[in-house]
Amino acid sequence: MTHSASSRDIIATCWITQDCYHYHPQVWSIGVFVHPLYRSRGLGSLLYQHIHDLATLHPPVQFRKRLREDQIDGQTFYFLRRKKFVEARRLQESVLDISLIKGERFPSLPHSLRLFPYNSLPDPQPQREQKYFSLLQALMPDIPLLPPRPLLSFNDFQRYRLPLLNLACTVIAYDISTSEYVGLCELRKTVDPTKVTMGVTGVILSYRRQGIATAMKITAIHLAHKNQIEQIWTTNDRSNMAILRLNVSLGFKPTHTLIDFVASPVT
Numbered sequence: 001m002t003h004s005a006s007s008r009d010i011i012a013t014c015w016i017t018q019d020c021y022h023y024h025p026q027v028w029s030i031g032v033f034v035h036p037l038y039r040s041r042g043l044g045s046l047l048y049q050h051i052h053d054l055a056t057l058h059p060p061v062q063f064r065k066r067l068r069e070d071q072i073d074g075q076t077f078y079f080l081r082r083k084k085f086v087e088a089r090r091l092q093e094s095v096l097d098i099s100l101i102k103g104e105r106f107p108s109l110p111h112s113l114r115l116f117p118y119n120s121l122p123d124p125q126p127q128r129e130q131k132y133f134s135l136l137q138a139l140m141p142d143i144p145l146l147p148p149r150p151l152l153s154f155n156d157f158q159r160y161r162l163p164l165l166n167l168a169c170t171v172i173a174y175d176i177s178t179s180e181y182v183g184l185c186e187l188r189k190t191v192d193p194t195k196v197t198m199g200v201t202g203v204i205l206s207y208r209r210q211g212i213a214t215a216m217k218i219t220a221i222h223l224a225h226k227n228q229i230e231q232i233w234t235t236n237d238r239s240n241m242a243i244l245r246l247n248v249s250l251g252f253k254p255t256h257t258l259i260d261f262v263a264s265p266v267t
């Protein structure tokens with residue numbers, strides 16, 4: 001897009017998507033963008049109405065918009081307020097530049113514990129996928145997420161969420177005395193093969209504070225390095241002190257504050 005919009009330029013756009021990672025059939029992520037020269041003429045409202053019309057396929061219970069705090073100007077804020085969006089939570093985005101890691105101290109883990117990349121887990125399919133899904137479901141209530149909580153069936157997990165993961169670098173903590181999966185640290189692919197995002201990291205309650213999350217993250221970082229990945233990005237709820245402290249100790253550097261806004265659709 002150019003600064004002086006000509007008759008052939010796109011002057012405004014809107015989009016509506018769903019989050020496969022934390023899927024809920026009635027929660028929609030939306031975006032509206034109007035070229036600066038064409039603002040304050042009602043185009044944004046027109047597109048927002050279009051989004052409402054498109055969403056009638058699965059009657060939405062919530063619209064969400066995530067914005068970087070430093071990119072919210074007066075006009076954006078005014079638009080959000082007029083459409084009755086309210087701030088729901090703040091997130092910390094951070095990045096780890098893998099070339100700068102200095103070799104973190106690997107914690108000594110409980111005797112029966114082993115760490116595996118997802119692709120090398122000892123269980124064959126379909127048990128591997130089922131055990132992974134069960135662990136994820138068990139961890140979900142402990143992860144700070146916006147209501148309504150995600151509704152992910154095993155079928156949706158296989159079709160939509162699993163393909164997002166880098167399975168060579170996603171790490172599972174496996175207890176060989178019970179054959180149970182007790183922790184996971186997910187790395188997600190991005191469009192850029194040198195970058196991944198760190199998704200859910202979680203350990204089941206009875207195994208926490210034994211260094212397992214630290215060990216899984218260090219292993220995931222080393223696997224990423226071996227797979228020519230240069231940067232790991234992550235986004236965490238600003239209230240989740242446990243994961244924020246852990247990430248800082250591993251060398252993640254804060255980049256931006258993100259804000260999730262939510263609105264109920266107008267009926």
Ligand SMILES: CC(C)(COP(=O)(O)OP(=O)(O)OC[C@H]1O[C@@H](n2cnc3c(N)ncnc32)[C@H](O)[C@@H]1OP(=O)(O)O)[C@@H](O)C(=O)NCCC(=O)NCCS
Nearest residue numbers: 142200201202203208209210211212213214242243245246
């Ligand atoms: C966050 C979580 C993964 C940590 O797992 P863990 O195996 O207990 O973590 P570790 O034992 O490796 O702890 C490493 C460091 O993290 C920090 N930490 C972990 N749990 C903490 C807590 N409850 N409060 C404050 N700091 C905490 C500490 O700095 C800790 O080091 P220390 O034990 O030397 O003080 C675990 O609490 C969890 O599964 N939480 C629910 C899921 C979640 O919120 N995940 C993050 C968003 S995806």
